[in-house]
Amino acid sequence: MIPHILLQTIVVPVLASIFIFLTRHRIGRKAGWVAGFSLLYTTGLLIIASARAYHGEVIVEKYPFAGSNITFDLLGDGLSLPVALIINILCTALAFYSIHYVEHRIEAIYGEVDEHTWLNHYTRFFWLFLGFPLAFLGVCFVKNLVAMYFFLEVLPIPLYFIMAFFGYIDRVRVAMLCLLWAFFGASCFLAGTVIIYYQVGNFNISDLHTLAGHPAAFWVILLILVALLAKMAVVPFQVWMPWVHAEHPTCIAGLLAVYANIAAYVMVRVIVYPLYEDFKIFSMPLMIMALITMVYGSLLTLAQTDVKRFAACSTISQLAYSLLGISALTIFSVEGGMFFFLGHIIGKTILFSTAGILVYSTGIRDMRQMGGLGPKMPITATLWIMGAMALSGFPPMSSFPAEWIMFTGIFKSGIQTIPSGLIIAILGAVAIILTAAYTFRSVKIIFFGPLNLSLANGEIKDPPLSMSVPLLLAGSVSIILGVYPKLVIKLFHLVVGGLPIP
């Protein structure tokens, strides 16, 4: 039995971050490997913890923090562990991916600098990067709303700095924009948390159910929903997403998808699970918002020519699928929606990072100027197609069974609320065609056809293995979960299956 297994997954990235910071000039270019291997270790821990949860065990770790009201208790159950595991795998993959990518960004932004400055930049990226797994896993495991708020607030910090130091053209302004949006969401979340405290008497998520049926529950749900919808970039809160995704260094753009998607987990953990009866009133409006966002986001993506904005806009559309599933409020749709969220973050990490590879190799962002790159970059093309398949829900990617389970629930809910529910369900399913259209259209524009003449003389080739292999492994995880979805669904069902919803 490994002691403090959940705490370790949060603390190890912190220690690694401090280690990199303190020894930055000594470890130098090995900082990326230190970050990667520390995350590999926590991935191992999470696999062990998930295996225990798979056999029905609920892992609880109690740590006092500030009095009896604010504790730092951690909960590893069927809901938190698979989410944490997949997120950590992606963080690990991206840490290794970043080893070469960050070198390229430093060169692009700062040009020729002395070794000391260069190492400062290089190591800064990795000690900041480790803030992501820390915050993500914190959000997943904490049992307390204040602690959750804390970790949700920690997330924008590495995001802000990495964006400002390593982002693209308009990086400082967009970093600020991202931060302000994060504060907007956080304020709403905090307001909801404060109301909960005054009604329930503590911040424990496990006691939230005592608020059920109380008039204040409506306002709590509304406030927290606004916070989460802003994070998920649901229309009309979507305007920040294309900017932020487009200007970020691509090596963390995959984590931005996680940053937005984790709101789906919070929604299930904080609202749906304890307050499902009060949540019902929001079900239909949320489903309508989700449908609008799916179509709006897809059309927005279809219009993009910038390879980074393309991936960003598609996130808007894809996140709405999870929202549709969760708000349909059936066991199938909630489990499917959560599973879809995991499939999506894997697919999006692959797609975003491949977009990064394209920019890294060609130096251009306009997809129309790429064309015919398939023969020159076969592995990159494979990765992009893999990402396209994951987003469009093609077997054997995990999004296929996720989509099936989720829509089973959405249709179940729809038939019970004929005609509006059924119309939304049918339109929701048909809207996936837009995803297939824009993803596979991008494959054609970027990789097929004759090679663009402006690229013919360049030394364009696939990236180093340290960039492509982590993404191929992430794709393999998606395939494993697609072939054997029981690994995740059984875990979700241990928690969500207990809900008294249809």
Added chain:
Amino acid sequence: MKFAWLCVLFPFIGVLSIPVLAKVHSKFRDFAAVFLPFLSALASLMLLPYLFNPESLPIESSVVWLSVPFVVEFGILVDPLSIILANVVAVISFIITVYCLGYMKGDPDITRFWTLVNLFIGSMLLLVLSNNFLLLFIGWKLVGLCSYALIGHYYKDEKKYWIGGPPPTKYASPTHCGLKALVVTSFGDLIMLGGILIIFFYSGTLNLHELIKTSSSWMPAMAETPGMIILVSFLLLAGPIGKSAQFPLHEWLPEAMAGPGPVSALIHAATMVKSGVYLVARLIPIFYYGYWVTGIGEASTFFTITAWVGVITAFVAATQGLVALELKKALAFSTVSQIGYMWIGLGVAGLSPSALVSGATSGIFHLLSHAVFKACLFLCAGSIIHAAHSIYMTEMGSMRKYMPLTWIFMLVAALSLMGLPPLPGFWSKDAILLSSLEAQAISIFVLAMVTVTLTSFYTTRLIGMVFYGPESMHVKHVKQAGGNPHEADRTMWGACAVLAGIIVLLGFLGPRVEHLLSAAFQSDLVGRLHLPVKHPENHSINYHLVVSVLSVLSVMLGALPAYFLYIVRKKDPRVLLNKFAILQILHGFFWRRWFIDGFYYKVFVDGALKLADFVADYLEDGFDNLVHRKFPDLITRKFHGVLIHFRTDTDVFFYNITYILIVFIGLLLVILW
């Protein structure tokens, strides 16, 4: 049962092993690519004895794949329908892979090609042998994905692989055609998913066998919601309509021949388009039970749509075949049209209790005979295009001089397509016409008979333009440039010869094969599922004879003018066209594909792109401007004097860091306090 599993597994083993073997030696790779489909075909043939003993069917074998939140089994279902389909898919696909050995020789992307072909075959076998909707849908989606990749095999889009034209008609690149196929068929798939999930809601099972067995309990429950069964019929049929290229989702198939020749043969004969027909046949018992046993009137919608979609498609596509200039496109239109015939058979099966067995039998019998003759036609077409260095029939002519064997094989297949006795196309088409007459669907029968004439005309025209008449200028140029149009590689004409042989054999055994299929379906639908049927009344007129005579007369009616125009060339068809205005109007209308394709591009493609631009340029930019510029401007203008001291939206990094620190320290203090 193990043969059924092996039948599915072998091509998937190919998918995994081909890329590995390619690294060892190309010969190993090529051998595996053909040998594994061969083993699959062998395994499917081992299932055939069950057809002679249908009482022992169905046999099911499955393992639990998913137990929560609902149970899904990964299983195989062996019944008459799946046995027939598995054999068609596996055997024809194997013959096509043999042809590929010659056709694809020297292709730089051969490893990818072989992998995808094996995946295509495996997915199709998974589709037809699966015992539940989820697994079927996995096969369904994979088939769509493979077709996308194989149609776009020449993904560099070199001009020599473009199809369409001649100017002013637009050309289309292979990758464009692949994308078109994927989007159009996926559209149908997703609508179908809705239908499947609604059925699952009412029935609580995805197992195909259980669905039929329990339909007496869930069908009435579904009928309690008015319009629900009609809705489900439309939703469920959208998938097969897309995959089988039926009206109104038929426009992708004519472009699907942008891929290599054998891929066209796979799509048109053995795999993709047959999946839709299979699914419709699979669903017949459910809706038949609903209509004829439970008395739910709405259930008949399923059959009405099927039959009418079939006959409209058969007619519309045949008219387009009359004017096609590209050899493979003419064959593609013919596929669309012939699949329409299969849909007629399956549709009329539910319109009358006396047509159940004959309708289902005729639809599937035509699927079988079409698979053989269409595979032969496409493979021969591939050889001819190779030899003539052109995709246009107008640039061929007199090719029998150079390719006598191909001429014979293609002629046999073409005569079968026309429906000339005693070839299998005659027997199967006749069976469809007869069952539509038995179901009293007179208008469908008449339109189908007219289409027989059209089929006969365009097939004779095709043979005439390719093999008869004077040699085209293009062929002369090819010869002058040192080209030598000649018979194809041994593996290529050998595959065509085998198919032609099967056509002849199937022709002689036609009535026996029909009887065998009929007995199998009788045992399955009536004996096992206890679906009520009525034996056809004894009419004073012999319907069988009438249909046969009318059918042969229709064939003659179409073949004779085409014979005089394109084979013996008594008159120049262009002179006739210029002489009659009505012919010009009709020609233009058919050439532009009834304006359907253009309409789709205008509305769906251009429309979606314009809408996307509107969303991006007006809605998103406008909203972004409002939220990120106007709103902050408003605040800063109003409170400029105060805010100037706290300005954060600036490119000065120091300000931003200070701001964050202040906010975070403040928040931390608030929380701890």
